[in-house]
Amino acid sequence: MTASNxxxxxxxKSGAGGTALTLLAWLIGITMFFPILWVxxxxxxxxxxxxxxxxxxxFSPTLESFRSALAQGSGYWHYALxxxxxxxxxxxxxxxLAIPAAYAMAFYPSRRTDFTLVWMVSTKFIPAVGVLIPVFxxxxxxxxxxxxxxxxxxxxxxxxxxxVWMVYSYFRDIPVDIVEAAxxxxxxxxxxxxxxxxPLALPGLASTGLLALILAWNESFWSLTMxxxxxxxxxxxxxxxxxxxxxxxxxxxxxxVLTIAPIVVLGWFAQRQMVRGLTFGAVK
Amino acid sequence: MAIxxxxxxxxxxxxxxxxxxxxxxxxxxxxxxxxKDGEFVVLVxxxxxxxxxxMRMIAGLEHNTAGEIRINxxxxxxxxxxxxxxxxxxxxxxxxxxxxxYHNMAFALELKKTPKEEVKKRVQEAAKxxxxxxxxxxxxxxxxxxxxxxxxxxxxxxxxxxVFLMDEPLSNLDARLRVExxxxxxxxHRRLGVTTFYVTHxxxxxxxxxxxxxxxxxxxxxxxxxxxxxxxxxVNRFVAGFIGTPSMNFLQADHQGExxxxxxxxxxxxxxxxxxxxxxxxxxxxxxGIRPEHLHQVGASSGSGRLEGVIEVIEPLGPVxxxxxxxxxxxxxxxxxxxxxxxxxxxxxxxxxxxxxHLFDIDSDEALxxxxxxxxxxxxxxx
Amino acid sequence: xSAPSTNAPPQRRAPTKxxxxxSVLFLLVWMIVPLxxxxxxxxxxxxxxxxxxxxxxxxxxxxxxxxxxxxxxALLNTLLLVATCLLVTVVAGLALALLFNRTFVGRGIARTLxxxxxxxxxxxxxxxxxxxxxDPVYGLFSWVMRSVGLEPIQWxxxxxxxxxxxxxxxxxxxxxxxxxxxxxxxxxxxxxxxxRLDGANRWQEFRHIVLPHLGQVLYVVIxxxxxxxxxxxxxxxxxxxxxxxxxxxxxxxYIYLSAxxxxxxxxxxxxxxxxxxxxxxxxxxxIRFVAGNLNAGSQR
Numbered sequence: 001m002t003a004s005n006x007x008x009x010x011x012x013k014s015g016a017g018g019t020a021l022t023l024l025a026w027l028i029g030i031t032m033f034f035p036i037l038w039v040x041x042x043x044x045x046x047x048x049x050x051x052x053x054x055x056x057x058x059f060s061p062t063l064e065s066f067r068s069a070l071a072q073g074s075g076y077w078h079y080a081l082x083x084x085x086x087x088x089x090x091x092x093x094x095x096x097l098a099i100p101a102a103y104a105m106a107f108y109p110s111r112r113t114d115f116t117l118v119w120m121v122s123t124k125f126i127p128a129v130g131v132l133i134p135v136f137x138x139x140x141x142x143x144x145x146x147x148x149x150x151x152x153x154x155x156x157x158x159x160x161x162x163x164v165w166m167v168y169s170y171f172r173d174i175p176v177d178i179v180e181a182a183x184x185x186x187x188x189x190x191x192x193x194x195x196x197x198x199p200l201a202l203p204g205l206a207s208t209g210l211l212a213l214i215l216a217w218n219e220s221f222w223s224l225t226m227x228x229x230x231x232x233x234x235x236x237x238x239x240x241x242x243x244x245x246x247x248x249x250x251x252x253x254x255x256x257v258l259t260i261a262p263i264v265v266l267g268w269f270a271q272r273q274m275v276r277g278l279t280f281g282a283v284k
Numbered sequence: 285m286a287i288x289x290x291x292x293x294x295x296x297x298x299x300x301x302x303x304x305x306x307x308x309x310x311x312x313x314x315x316x317x318x319x320k321d322g323e324f325v326v327l328v329x330x331x332x333x334x335x336x337x338x339m340r341m342i343a344g345l346e347h348n349t350a351g352e353i354r355i356n357x358x359x360x361x362x363x364x365x366x367x368x369x370x371x372x373x374x375x376x377x378x379x380x381x382x383x384x385x386y387h388n389m390a391f392a393l394e395l396k397k398t399p400k401e402e403v404k405k406r407v408q409e410a411a412k413x414x415x416x417x418x419x420x421x422x423x424x425x426x427x428x429x430x431x432x433x434x435x436x437x438x439x440x441x442x443x444x445x446x447v448f449l450m451d452e453p454l455s456n457l458d459a460r461l462r463v464e465x466x467x468x469x470x471x472x473h474r475r476l477g478v479t480t481f482y483v484t485h486x487x488x489x490x491x492x493x494x495x496x497x498x499x500x501x502x503x504x505x506x507x508x509x510x511x512x513x514x515x516x517x518x519v520n521r522f523v524a525g526f527i528g529t530p531s532m533n534f535l536q537a538d539h540q541g542e543x544x545x546x547x548x549x550x551x552x553x554x555x556x557x558x559x560x561x562x563x564x565x566x567x568x569x570x571x572x573g574i575r576p577e578h579l580h581q582v583g584a585s586s587g588s589g590r591l592e593g594v595i596e597v598i599e600p601l602g603p604v605x606x607x608x609x610x611x612x613x614x615x616x617x618x619x620x621x622x623x624x625x626x627x628x629x630x631x632x633x634x635x636x637x638x639x640x641x642h643l644f645d646i647d648s649d650e651a652l653x654x655x656x657x658x659x660x661x662x663x664x665x666x667x
Numbered sequence: 668x669s670a671p672s673t674n675a676p677p678q679r680r681a682p683t684k685x686x687x688x689x690s691v692l693f694l695l696v697w698m699i700v701p702l703x704x705x706x707x708x709x710x711x712x713x714x715x716x717x718x719x720x721x722x723x724x725x726x727x728x729x730x731x732x733x734x735x736x737x738x739x740x741a742l743l744n745t746l747l748l749v750a751t752c753l754l755v756t757v758v759a760g761l762a763l764a765l766l767f768n769r770t771f772v773g774r775g776i777a778r779t780l781x782x783x784x785x786x787x788x789x790x791x792x793x794x795x796x797x798x799x800x801x802d803p804v805y806g807l808f809s810w811v812m813r814s815v816g817l818e819p820i821q822w823x824x825x826x827x828x829x830x831x832x833x834x835x836x837x838x839x840x841x842x843x844x845x846x847x848x849x850x851x852x853x854x855x856x857x858x859x860x861x862x863r864l865d866g867a868n869r870w871q872e873f874r875h876i877v878l879p880h881l882g883q884v885l886y887v888v889i890x891x892x893x894x895x896x897x898x899x900x901x902x903x904x905x906x907x908x909x910x911x912x913x914x915x916x917x918x919x920x921y922i923y924l925s926a927x928x929x930x931x932x933x934x935x936x937x938x939x940x941x942x943x944x945x946x947x948x949x950x951x952x953x954i955r956f957v958a959g960n961l962n963a964g965s966q967r
Contacts (some may be wrong), residue, residue: 022771028763029777032841035795036783038807042799055810097690104686116687118958123698125950127898129919130943133926133936134704135697157697164690177378180345185392185439186366195391199382218788220901225923235901239790242797242905249798249805256791267786268779275849278842279887280957 036264043253050250065254076258079237083259085148086233087216090155091209097156098163099205103193105164106171107179117168121280124161128221139226146230154226155216162215163208166277170204171197207273210266214274217263234259286356286446286479288319288342293351295337295503310337311503315351319496322477324470326494328484329526334503335483339449342481344368355446371440372449375456377432379424385411385435386420389442410441413472430461437469441476448473448480454489466492487527491515499523521571521649524642530576530606532642533616537572539564543588544572547612551638552588560643560653570652573642576606579618581626582635591616591634595626607632702943708936715930728937738938740913741921745945747828748835748917749896755836756892757885760843765873767844768851778848785841793905796834797823827907827914834902839895843888850884851877890953897946918942 042050044061070076105113135154136145144150174197182192198205220235227236238259241252267274293315297308309332319325327335340346342353344365352359360368371392379388386407387394393403411417414434424432433453440448450469454462470493473480484490490497491511499506499514499522507519518524525531537544537551539561544551551572553561561567579591593609593616605620609632618634626632643652712724732738767778784792800807801822809819822830854877862876900919903909909916909924916924918938926935 018769018771021766021769025766025769025771026773026777028766029780032837033780033783035800035837036787038799039791039795051805053805053810053813055807097693100686101690104683108683110683114958114961116691117961118954120690120694121957122950122954123694125894125946125953126698126702127894127919127939127942127946129898129900129922130705130939130946131698131701132922133708133932133939134701136926137932138701138704153697157693160690160694175376175378177374177376178380180343180365181372181374181378181380181439182391183345183365184343184368184370184372185443186395187391188366191395196380200380214786218786220788220790220904221898221919224790224901224904225927235788235790238788238794239901239905241794242908252794252798256794260787260791263788264783264786267783271779271782271845272849274785275846278891279846280960 036260039253039256042249043257045250047248047250050253051247065250066258069251069254069258074255075237076255079232079234080258082148082151082227082231083217083233083235086152086155086231087213089148089152090159090216091212093152093156094159094163094212095167095205095209097160098167098208101164102167102171103197106168106174107176107197117165120161120164122161124158128158132225136225145226146228146232148231151222151226151231151233154222155219158219158222159212159215162277162280163212165280166208166211166273167201167205169276170201170208173204174200207270208277210270211273211277214263214267214270286319287321287354288317288447288479288481289352289354289357290315290317290338290342291352291354292316293338293341293348293353295334295341295346296349310334312337312341313503315505317498317505317508319479322479324473324480324482324493324495326482326484326490326497327500328487328490328494328497329500329506331485333500335485335498335500336451337503338500339372339451339481339483342447343370343372343449368447369445370447370449371443371445372451373436373440373453375452377424377436377453377456379432379435379439381424383423384420385416385422385424385427385438388424388435389420389439392439392443406442406444407438410438413441413475414438429457430465433457433461433465437472441472446479448478450480450482452484453482455484455486462489469493488529491527499526517651518642519651521573521644521651524573524644524651528575530617530619532573532575533579533614534644535572535574535611535614535616536646537570539568539570544570546572548593549591549611550588551636551641554638557638557641557643557653567645569646571644571646571649573644574616574636574640576617576619578640579616579634579636581618581620581624582633589636589638591636592631595628595630595632598626598628609634705936705939705943708932709940711933711936713932713936715932724933728933731934732937732941735934737913737916738921741916741918741938742941744828744913744915745897745917748832748899749893751828751832752835752839752896753889753892755832756839756843757889759836759840760847760888761881761885763840763844764847764851767848778844782841782845784837785839785845787838789838789901790905792834792838793902796830796837797906801830823907824911827911831899831902831907831915834906835896835899838902839892843892846888847881847884850881854880887953887956890949890956893949894946894953897942897949918945 041057043065044063045056045059046062046064049056049059050065068074105117139145139150144153178196178200179192182196187195218235219233220239223233223235224239227233238255241255293312295310295312297311312334315334315338317325327338329335337346341348344360344363348361351361353361355368355370380391383391389407389410390403393406398406407420408417411420414437416431416434416438419427419431419435424435427435433456436453440450453469454465457465466489469482482489482493491514494511496508496510497514498508501522507514507523509517514523514527518527521534525534535546535549537546537549541564542553542558544553561570582590591609591611593611595607596610596615597606597608599606599608600622603622605622605624605626607618607620607624607626608615609618610616616634618632620626644650645652709728710723710725711721712727713721763781767774767781771777787795798806803809803819803821803824806819806822808822812819820826858876858880859872862872867875898919899917900923903915903917903920904923907915909920919942922935922938922942925931925938929935
């Protein structure tokens with residue numbers, strides 16, 4: 001689940017050139033990460049040190065920018081709350097929809113199972129712009145524009161194919177013998193579900209939820225097009241820095257750090273699950 | 285305790301392109317069997333012969349597409365597995381990984397809302413019988429293969445079911461442990477007297493454990509009989525070859541008057557065998573079956589009941605030595621003494637007792653001259 | 668040994684339809700119905716500013732679309748963006764995957780650092796690059812150029828598309844790296860040992876064992892990334908807003924502009940149909956691949 005799992009398959013033993021390759025790997029890792037580090041550093045500077053032609057690497061850190069980004073009137077909390085509600089909400093709704101569907105497909109497969117599953121996966125490949133206009137118009141006439149409910153449902157639709165797929169694959173990992181043993185032991189379908197299958201699939205369900213949460217949190221397209229203020233998420237909030245306020249670099253950085261930090265950290269723990277979920281089982 | 289009856293039971297799979305009906309692996313046709321109360325029945329056969337499918341139909345995990353399955357007279361064909369009062373030991377053990385050994389064993393009783401003290405008593409009893417009392421708090425992943433096997437048995441034991449089903453329960457154990465558990469399961473059965481079905485592909489397991497053995501092939505029963513009868517009076521060439529290690533040797537022979545003649549041997553027929561074979565004109569050829577243990581090393585001499593060939597393989601097993609001898613197209617295996625004093629390339633002369641020879645029809649592979657044997661006819665009655 | 672159980676006894680059959688219906692309905696309502704509506708709108712003369720002139724227009728929107736030079740710019744930009752980003756992320760991702768497939772001190776940490784950009788919200792990615800890295804005066808890149816005595820580059824105005832490519836590649840190289848690395852690690856060690864015993868050198872080992880094994884994985888990465896790159900939006904929205912001119916207007920941004928700024932539902936729907944078709948060219952292969960994999964994996 002965490003980074004250590006990925007470390008197990010050994011490559012060739014590092015030889016003489018090994019040290020150079022190790023250094024190179026580290027150098028690339030740090031370079032890739034550097035923009036993120038740079039935002040964090042900038043967020044800890046004063047506006048004057050942040051906004052200078054010669055970057056400063058050594059400075060006395062201040063939390064002033066965070067304070068002003070989090071202050072009343074900055075609106076951060078409003079957007080953050082919307083992000084939390086829509087991301088968490090869509091994850092829970094998605095799990096509630098995906099678990100029964102995946103259960104039926106994994107344990108009571110029929111001829112149509114494969115077709116249904118592939119159909120669900122294929123809806124993931126419809127580009128969002130392909131449905132943008134009708135969704136916008138229907139939402140407008142139903143009063144769902146700029147509502148948390150409307151946005152949550154869109155996030156759910158966006159993640160549902162991945163979630164059904166992942167939960168299905170975790171259910172399929174449970175040996176069918178164990179399910180049969182439960183039925184011989186006298187468990188009903190419901191008892192099997194709650195006393196055997198769900199406890200066994202719990203880690204898998206958790207990682208499915210984690211991935212859905214990350215994807216929903218980072219979603220920008222629907223937030224930018226379907227919300228204005230009321231249901232606007234942190235994506236909209238940070239996008240508002242794209243002009244004018246963009247000159248306050250320390251504050252911009254602080255807002256960015258507050259937006260990405262929780263998800264980047266969660267992402268560190270979800271590397272494996274991401275592969276499983278985003279490649280639909282093509283890579284194991 | 286229960287009597288299990290299977291009447292014309294069949295499992296047919298929807299036609300898969302390129303395969304028809306009973307040709308499908310794991311399919312079953314015309315399965316008829318009635319157990320005695322408390323009997324230990326072994327289903328044996330090569331993989332895909334339908335033995336596991338048959339057991340899964342008794343369990344209710346597969347639906348029989350035809351026929352009736354009765355437990356104590358009640359047709360359970362449409363009864364769910366959980367209402368059949370059976371317990372099953374799976375090849376993979378199928379222990380619940382998230383439950384301790386105790387809860388694995390107690391699960392079925394808890395589902396039936398058995399009082400806590402009763403559950404505890406029964407789990408402890410079963411654990412004591414199986415010598416796993418010290419493991420009750422562990423999770424399955426912290427157990428060795430042998431221990432898991434015992435827990436799987438314990439889970440079935442605790443239920444005190446009408447019928448035990450065991451699906452190749454020993455095949456994941458190493459050879460030594462397998463022999464040990466074989467005896468233990470037999471002992472357990474004798475102690476509890478519960479009707480038991482046991483599926484295996486290993487004929488040694490079948491012979492050592494079964495009170496009655498059902499030999500299956502391609503979804504059909506070949507023979508239902510006691511171990512002794514299977515060995516001594518196999519009804520066809522398949523059963524003859526399947527039961528006994530090393531396998532029976534088969535040689536083609538020409539029927540000439542009162543003798544059988546093959547490549548490099550001849551053998552005179554007993555009166556009984558002559559009757560079985562019938563007229564030489566009607567059945568000019570047949571299969572001659574001789575078990576390796578019925579071949580003896582003799583000094584070079586030809587005559588009736590002699591085989592002669594060059595030794596190709598020698599396998600010393602300690603108490604006996606197996607020698608494979610080339611007789612025409614066939615490699616014949618003979619079981620010789622501990623120190624036969626032979627070498628590869630030697631010519632070996634083997635003698636056999638015509639009374640221990642089995643005869644089979646050349647086309648149908650059916651045994652000739654077995655039908656009159658008394659025990660075989662009783663098998664026919666139950667089959 | 669256990670037979671596949673597709674024909675469960677009737678009474679054991681769970682209410683599968685009822686269990687699957689919510690998910691299926693949800694996707695129908697939120698994806699398939701709107702998709703059909705997009706198709707319908709694309710055949711309508713429908714502008715939100717002129718609600719009275721609405722009516723069936725046949726392929727008028729498509730005609731307008733194909734005669735709009737901006738659409739062709741957008742299509743070209745989209746394809747350029749997809750191709751360039753693919754090239755960069757797959758090549759860099761493969762190189763990094765090979766680099767990280769060795770055992771070395773702190774590999775887990777170094778890899779985690781390298782993968783982090785993928786978890787950054789695309790809007791934030793845009794802002795970081797636009798201001799802190801690419802700003803012609805205050806950006807880090809300019810400072811580096813100046814310190815080595817070069818003239819700073821006006822990234823976003825002189826090389827707008829390249830700038831967007833850099834941002835997207837920064838975000839998605841980790842994705843390629845992660846998936847290719849997982850693919851590499853699923854290569855059975857005994858295969859490598861066998862080929863080494865056969866006397867293969869590193870290049871032969873890579874060429875004859877590793878690359879064929881990675882073939883499938885590469886295929887999936889390319890298909891998935893293509894679909895995601897086709898729909899890039901937030902990075903452009905947060906940085907160039909499609910400009911300067913139409914230099915970074917891709918298909919999604921074009922649709923966004925014509926729907927939300929020209930209120931032309933017919934035209935933007937026609938463009939959306941185009942985007943769906945474009946995405947489907949890649950998706951069809953991917954879906955067939957997923958479906959094939961499903962059958963291969965269905966033996967429990």
